[in-house]
Amino acid sequence: MYPRATLVDLYRTVYTIRAFENRCIKLYRQGLIRGYFHPYLGQEAIAAGVCAALGPQDYIVSNHRGHGHCIARGADLGRMTAELLGKATGYCGGRGGSMHIADSETGNLGANGIVGAGIPIGVGAALGARIRGEDRVTAVFFSDGASNNGVFPEAMNLAAIWGLAVIFVLENNQYAVSTPVESVTRDPDLYKRGLAYGIESFPVDGNDVVEVYAKSCEAAATCRRGDGPVLIEAKTYRQMGHHVNDPGLYMPRDRLAHYKSRDPVEMAAGRVLALDHSASADLQDIRSVVDTEIEAAVTFATDSPAPCPQQFLERTEGY
Amino acid sequence: MAEQVTDATIIAPARTVKYREALNEALREEMQRDPSVFLMGIGIAERGGSYRVTEGLMDEFGPSRVIDTPISEASFTGAAVGAAITGMRPVVEILFVDFALLALDQLINQAAKYRFFTNDAGCVPLVIRTQGGVGNGLAAQHSQSLEALFYHIPGLKLVAPATPYDAKGLLKSAIRCDDPVVFMEHKLLYTTAGDIPTDEYCVELGKADTKRTGSDLTLIAWSNMVPRSLAAAEALAAAGVDVEVVDPRSLVPLDTETILASVSKTRRALIVQEAVRRGGVASDIASIIHEELYGRLAAPARILAGRNTPIPFNLALERACIPQEADIVAAAQALAQG
Numbered sequence: 001m002y003p004r005a006t007l008v009d010l011y012r013t014v015y016t017i018r019a020f021e022n023r024c025i026k027l028y029r030q031g032l033i034r035g036y037f038h039p040y041l042g043q044e045a046i047a048a049g050v051c052a053a054l055g056p057q058d059y060i061v062s063n064h065r066g067h068g069h070c071i072a073r074g075a076d077l078g079r080m081t082a083e084l085l086g087k088a089t090g091y092c093g094g095r096g097g098s099m100h101i102a103d104s105e106t107g108n109l110g111a112n113g114i115v116g117a118g119i120p121i122g123v124g125a126a127l128g129a130r131i132r133g134e135d136r137v138t139a140v141f142f143s144d145g146a147s148n149n150g151v152f153p154e155a156m157n158l159a160a161i162w163g164l165a166v167i168f169v170l171e172n173n174q175y176a177v178s179t180p181v182e183s184v185t186r187d188p189d190l191y192k193r194g195l196a197y198g199i200e201s202f203p204v205d206g207n208d209v210v211e212v213y214a215k216s217c218e219a220a221a222t223c224r225r226g227d228g229p230v231l232i233e234a235k236t237y238r239q240m241g242h243h244v245n246d247p248g249l250y251m252p253r254d255r256l257a258h259y260k261s262r263d264p265v266e267m268a269a270g271r272v273l274a275l276d277h278s279a280s281a282d283l284q285d286i287r288s289v290v291d292t293e294i295e296a297a298v299t300f301a302t303d304s305p306a307p308c309p310q311q312f313l314e315r316t317e318g319y
Numbered sequence: 320m321a322e323q324v325t326d327a328t329i330i331a332p333a334r335t336v337k338y339r340e341a342l343n344e345a346l347r348e349e350m351q352r353d354p355s356v357f358l359m360g361i362g363i364a365e366r367g368g369s370y371r372v373t374e375g376l377m378d379e380f381g382p383s384r385v386i387d388t389p390i391s392e393a394s395f396t397g398a399a400v401g402a403a404i405t406g407m408r409p410v411v412e413i414l415f416v417d418f419a420l421l422a423l424d425q426l427i428n429q430a431a432k433y434r435f436f437t438n439d440a441g442c443v444p445l446v447i448r449t450q451g452g453v454g455n456g457l458a459a460q461h462s463q464s465l466e467a468l469f470y471h472i473p474g475l476k477l478v479a480p481a482t483p484y485d486a487k488g489l490l491k492s493a494i495r496c497d498d499p500v501v502f503m504e505h506k507l508l509y510t511t512a513g514d515i516p517t518d519e520y521c522v523e524l525g526k527a528d529t530k531r532t533g534s535d536l537t538l539i540a541w542s543n544m545v546p547r548s549l550a551a552a553e554a555l556a557a558a559g560v561d562v563e564v565v566d567p568r569s570l571v572p573l574d575t576e577t578i579l580a581s582v583s584k585t586r587r588a589l590i591v592q593e594a595v596r597r598g599g600v601a602s603d604i605a606s607i608i609h610e611e612l613y614g615r616l617a618a619p620a621r622i623l624a625g626r627n628t629p630i631p632f633n634l635a636l637e638r639a640c641i642p643q644e645a646d647i648v649a650a651a652q653a654l655a656q657g
């Protein structure tokens with residue numbers, strides 16, 4: 001059993017991701033955010049649980065559905081929002097947008113617009129750390145969709161033969177864009193693929209932040225002992241279409257309803273309340289504080305200057 | 320960026336080494352100098368590489384810095400990107416440039432864009448050593464000259480040395496460069512020999528080298544077309560045509576200043592390229608020459624390039640696809656008289 005403070009911290013992260021996504025989706029609908037925006041709604045417990053199990057020296061590799069990973073790693077909400085708005089103060093100075101945020105201060109090696117591409121990059125970060133003799137774990141977030149790209153088995157094999165400290169976090173949200181996982185794989189228990197490469201692999205309930213956290217702590221310990229890599233398949237469900245403009249009509253209503261009844265934010269609250277029946281007010285306070293932080297981030301972002309085209313052209317001369 | 324050392328003039332005492340030995344020296348020196356430099360590739364550790372470029376390095380630096388990989392080009396290149404963005408300086412060997420096609424996502428979508436996306440907060444000090452060009456009957460999937468693919472991509476640097484001197488000096492600079500460098504060797508050059516200084520030196524990226532001075536015509540060539548063009552230049556000299564041979568050495572950045580200065584002087588340019596003509600680097604160089612020197616040229620710049628076809632296996636057919644010395648002589652003579 002975890003102490004109350006741990007459960008509250010996990011709740012705070014899960015809620016922050018949820019509130020950030022909802023607020024930014026509103027900005028998107030207002031036409032203030034352009035391009036592709038892949039919401040992390042429904043998967044919040046995975047980023048929150050995994051990142052809580054990591055230390056400040058550790059790395060993560062994110063993907064196109066990456067806002068949750070950034071937040072769980074402690075990214076600055078103002079700079080994140082500014083990047084979504086394409087502002088000069090954003091993480092990429094307006095060069096990247098939603099799919100390309102990286103944050104060296106929190107060891108976030110970056111999101112990615114190419115499904116699966118981050119997997120070998122994470123393996124390389126772990127390889128570099130090993131050559132330098134550093135105690136660092138690298139958690140690589142990717143999806144069921146990415147698991148059908150060749151770099152997944154290749155990179156898993158590299159990490160396996162070199163015994164690297166990598167946690168492969170396969171977020172099985174059951175859709176590769178609009179394609180249901182069961183139609184593109186014979187065995188939907190994707191963690192079993194890791195077993196074929198001789199690495200410790202197991203499924204977790206990706207909607208339960210406490211379970212994700214517990215299993216991630218074990219995975220991190222395994223990696224630090226030198227027995228990595230580890231593959232975690234976090235079973236979950238997207239609560240929206242592939243991106244904000246995808247209504248997700250292909251998602252069966254009963255299935256969506258089932259997973260919404262196991263909503264990660266509600267479940268995280270439930271974990272706190274199960275330990276402390278009188279925690280409701282504290283959770284409400286957390287929500288108010290987080291909402292205020294997010295509003296401050298939005299204000300910072302909207303007030304921030306746009307990047308200067310002239311300066312951009314000068315700085316990219318050498319490309 | 321690399322330390323600047325005066326190039327082209329080799330200060331005595333010099334030694335004669337093979338191209339592959341020069342590359343080996345560059346790797347060894349940079350690994351001795353900087354513990355963040357490490358090597359990855361297929362068969363590079365125990366075996367020392369198919370072209371023996373990494374011979375002896377595992378014995379000196381151990382298996383943690385000279386790493387044999389499975390045949391997983393996309394992923395070991397991706398791993399090199401991941402190591403590079405977290406402070407290492409990986410040098411990856413991709414056995415044939417034809418195989419680099421398996422790693423293009425990592426090179427083009429990842430390595431070439433990371434600095435950009437991070438608004439210059441991050442960088443990718445990565446070298447991809449690979450080799451291209453025809454050998455002797457290696458057929459269409461082991462003989463391509465694909466430099467134009469990389470030339471086209473903002474965020475990548477591209478080097479194609481022709482001599483042991485350039486190979487060593489440029490590889491050292493490429494390893495010290497904070498951006499991804501595609502380092503294109505040529506399979507027919509590995510056993511060619513040349514002089515290099517005894518003292519340490521680097522060759523700066525983006526500096527062309529005038530390999531032969533002349534007044535009638537500028538011949539622009541890189542990689543294995545350099546020795547062939549120099550041989551053609553000797554034949555042309557005997558026929559009364561005085562040729563200047565300019566080797567850009569690095570294609571990105573491209574030293575247009577040296578190229579344009581030479582062509583301004585000779586007023587005639589012939590660009591010799593092993594790669595197929597369509598969409599090639601030669602076409603871009605020709606367009607730069609025309610754009611900058613139109614009206615001052617005695618004749619339009621000419622391109623002598625590989626034929627637009629996959630490379631055939633049969634040696635006579637292979638030769639028919641690639642500019643030969645006699646082709647260069649003929650093209651230069653026609654241009655000099657035009």
